[in-house]
Amino acid sequence: SPLPRPRMHPLKPGGQRESELIRYLDHGIKRVQKRVDNRVTNQQTKPTTGEDQGYGAFWEVAKDVDSLVDVVWVSGSPNLQIPYLLNLAVLTAEFLPLFNSSNSPRAIFRLLSKLDYAFASLLLGRDLATGELLSGFEHDRSMSTTDKVRLKGIVDRTRLVVVRVMAIASVDGDDDIPEPMDTDTETEQEAGASRQGGTVSFEGFENNDSDEEDDEWEERNIASVYEKTIGELGDVLGGPPIGIITDD
Known part of the structure; x- marks a missing residue:
């Protein structure tokens, strides 16, 4: 897990421990929001003493949100x-587009995977991996329909946001890649190209296989955003799982 x-x-x-935890979580969320708000301000001026x-x-955001989760x-x-996990999931979807995600893909998918596991377990009332009954879910307790509907909206929105921010990150990364070169022999030689095993390789392009693997890894992770939650929501709300196209 x-x-x-x-x-x-x-x-x-209503007990003391619950009250202390609520204060801690509220303070943590406000601090994350404040640091997000300060992301632009602090690029122009140094933060004052005591200012966050x-x-x-985004990986810095994900680290703090992960701890709160x-x-x-x-x-x-x-x-x-x-309620707190729903709130943190909403904030995650709101904050994602505010940052260049090209340097934070692993942090993004790691946080979303943790939230996915948590929501799927809460929908089941059991730990998703072990099947162990979750604390507080005795006597057939379950998430309310209102919470399930809200979660569905968060899931749909987040999946769209992730697709968009990762697409933007890919475009931004392409800015550093030179335009395609001509493949005639003279141009290849002038550009420092060489033939090996019947293929043309260009200096600086030796790691194309690695790039393809990164793309495949990214595509798999995009497709798996809230994958477990989608399956459980499809069951509890009726109809096919959300995000899966079915024939009419």
Whole structure:
């Protein structure tokens, strides 16, 4: 499981520990939002003493959000897990387009994979991998229909956002690639090209296979965004799983 082991019993509603956790989570979320807001300001002026440094890349955002996901999951309290994870998922979708994602793909997919696992487990009321009953889901408790509908909207939106930001990242990366060269012999020699095994290789293009592997890895991860949650939502809301095209 990508998530830490939760408490065996939920926190007492209205108790001191729950109140402390709520304050901690609210402060953490506000700090993340503030650092996102400061991302542009701090590029122009240095942060003042006591001011939160603006994020420079999305992987920094993902690191802080990831920590908050772990904390709320450990609470073992569905009344906290569901609303806070929904909120963190919304913020993730909102913040993604604000950064150049070309240097943060692994952080993006790692965070989304963790959220996916959490939501799928909450929909089941059991740990997705072990089948162990989650704390607070005794007596056939489940997510409310309202929360499920909201989650569906978040899933749909996030999948679209990821496709767009990764496409933009790919275009931005292409700016550094030289335009295609002519393939006639004279041009090849002038450009430093050589023939090996019947193929033409250009200096600086030796790692094309690696680039293709990266593209395939990225495509697989884009397709798997909220994949587990989609399957569970398709069952609980009725009809085919969301995002899967079926024949009429």
